[in-house]
Amino acid sequence: MYSTFRDILICIGFLFFGMLLCAQNPVIEQMEHVSKLPDVEFYDVTEDPQNYIWLAADKGLYRYNGKSYKRFRHPKQKANSLFQLKLDQEGRLWCSNIYGQLFYVENDTLHLFYDASKLVKGQLSPFEITNTSIRLFTVDGIYDIILKDKNIIKLFEGMSVSESTHNDLSYVIKMNENGRTSKEKQNWYQITNGQIKLLKTFTSKYRMQSPKVYAFKNSALLNFKEQGKNQLYIYKTETDDVLKLKTPKSLEDLTIYNITSLNNDYWFLTTSGVFIFQLKEQQLVLKEQLFSNESVTDVLVDFNKNYWFTTLDNGVFVSSNLNVRQLNLEQAKDKITAACALNNNQFLLGTNNGKLLFYNTNGVFKTLKLPGSKIIGNLFFDASQNHVIVSINASESYSVDLNLFTIKDQKNKYSVAKTFTKINDENLFYGSYKEAIIYNKPYISDSTR
Structure with a gap:
């Protein structure tokens, strides 16, 4: 045998380079x-x-x-x-x-x-x-x-x-x-x-x-x-x-x-x-x-x-x-630096130029651009809240409401993230190279630590 x-x-x-989905074998x-x-x-x-x-x-x-x-x-x-x-x-x-x-x-x-x-x-x-x-x-x-x-x-x-x-x-x-x-x-x-x-x-x-x-x-x-x-x-x-x-x-x-x-x-x-x-x-x-x-x-x-x-x-x-x-992606100047799976056979790619590319089985269906030129280092999809956390390889982070596709500035709350874990519907574990924090109600401005 x-x-x-x-x-x-x-x-x-x-290694994913580029912006456009060409084929899916x-x-x-x-x-x-x-x-x-x-x-x-x-x-x-x-x-x-x-x-x-x-x-x-x-x-x-x-x-x-x-x-x-x-x-x-x-x-x-x-x-x-x-x-x-x-x-x-x-x-x-x-x-x-x-x-x-x-x-x-x-x-x-x-x-x-x-x-x-x-x-x-x-x-x-x-x-x-x-x-x-x-x-x-x-x-x-x-x-x-x-x-x-x-x-x-x-x-x-x-x-x-x-x-x-x-x-x-x-x-x-x-x-x-x-x-x-x-x-x-x-x-x-x-x-x-x-x-x-x-x-x-x-x-x-x-x-x-x-x-x-x-x-x-x-x-x-x-x-x-x-x-x-x-x-x-x-x-x-x-x-x-x-x-x-x-x-x-x-x-x-x-x-x-x-x-x-x-x-x-x-x-x-x-x-x-x-x-x-x-x-x-x-x-x-x-x-x-x-x-x-x-x-x-x-x-x-x-x-x-x-x-x-x-x-x-x-x-x-x-x-x-x-x-x-x-996924074969046409070459372009942007480099894919982060990725995460979403619901319904969809996924999200982040680039070194602050772009968020939302894919389904037909290709890119939505593109969002963060303020300025930023290297997206980590992405985390919270299925229960239908949000994505975007961690930047600097003192910045953002969250995206997938119901409205709106971006919210989270300051340095989730910057340089190494890992995320959802503990329950209201509590999120965030870890970086220097600290580990549990956030309660993580998407509101005054969430507790």
């Missing part, structure tokens, strides 16, 4: 900074029952134990790149390559199960693991390779260009029977217990480009391009029907590498990062976009609730909490 990721992350310190740690990442181009990521992280990369298959990477390779392996990481019921990891070689890991060794190069004909063919076979979806049809004796059973003819399985339900896009792609007709099938069911026939004068199907608990999504634009369809198991979804503008022209379902949302992994959508009344409603400058290929939530993201050209990065966001 690998070490808890939170135990190995280096504490991240942030989750705080991440790039794995190349934590460990010596063996590649930059990654296709798949998964976690096994022992909580090892497995990565399929351009240079091969790697297992990460929290400290280092172990590469797995077979002497008869025809290419370094491996794809399609899957786990069987025994917890063994399986993968494949573009030559049709099917591998599995057992006893810390990569084994070659079957070389299906004659079946796949140079195409990266999807596969699934059933109770008795490896089901291979190829340009000539669908085959079951029996696990016990490696005998081959052909389920049906026709080019299978995409496949996805959830539990016992498989979905496949199949071309016409003679194996040649048709401009007019492509079929979407569901397979369960060896039974094949037609879900929908797509008829168009335009060829279906790069079709991909994704299976989930109660639904399946189909994505393909038509005249360069992404098309989306959804199949719902409850109603047993296929509906066309309106493709969001933000997705129309992108390359979609993968679609997954997390937290009841659909995550689209694309050339412009991750788009998180909620399905409402057959409409995809955008919740947020993450990592817009990255080509994200896969995402995994591990047993510690860390989010692992693989990319096509920038390695692997991990977020231990998607709700902790990194």
Whole structure:
């Protein structure tokens, strides 16, 4: 079992410069900074029952134990790149390559199960693991390779260009029977217990480009391009029907590498990062976009609730909490010298020029300026009174009434503060480098000490 990721992350310190909030991505740690990442181009990521992280990369298959990477390779392996990481019921990891070689890991060794190069004909063919076979979806049809004796059973003819399985339900896009792609007709099938069911026939004068199907608990999504634009369809198991979804503008022209379902949302992994959508009344409603400058290929939530993201050209990065966001601030002459959290996902920053910057999830919503040019050394939010105490690195201090956003001069009452603690609704502890004081009713002029 690998070490808890939170135990190995280096504490991240942030220096905030500037005045304007530009982006809010989750705080991440790039794995190349934590460990010596063996590649930059990654296709798949998964976690096994022992909580090892497995990565399929351009240079091969790697297992990460929290400290280092172990590469797995077979002497008869025809290419370094491996794809399609899957786990069987025994917890063994399986993968494949573009030559049709099917591998599995057992006893810390990569084994070659079957070389299906004659079946796949140079195409990266999807596969699934059933109770008795490896089901291979190829340009000539669908085959079951029996696990016990490696005998081959052909389920049906026709080019299978995409496949996805959830539990016992498989979905496949199949071309016409003679194996040649048709401009007019492509079929979407569901397979369960060896039974094949037609879900929908797509008829168009335009060829279906790069079709991909994704299976989930109660639904399946189909994505393909038509005249360069992404098309989306959804199949719902409850109603047993296929509906066309309106493709969001933000997705129309992108390359979609993968679609997954997390937290009841659909995550689209694309050339412009991750788009998180909620399905409402057959409409995809955008919740947020993450990592817009990255080509994200896969995402995994591990047993510690860390989010692992693989990319096509920038390695692997991990977020231990998607709700902790990194703020990129444009550089300016003012320096951020103090900060405190407020209510309702808001926070306050103080600068070396006496400015108070109030932020919410959309950016700066309020700016206050103290008299003169002052270095704000400490900020304390009193939630019960909805006030903020502003301590200056000199013989000055102020309080801010957040109900009215008014500033009150508190003289040197809270100057050069090192710490604040609220004892109860009426008493506040203030400590500096030279004294410690408890104030009763701290925001009135004649508060007692």
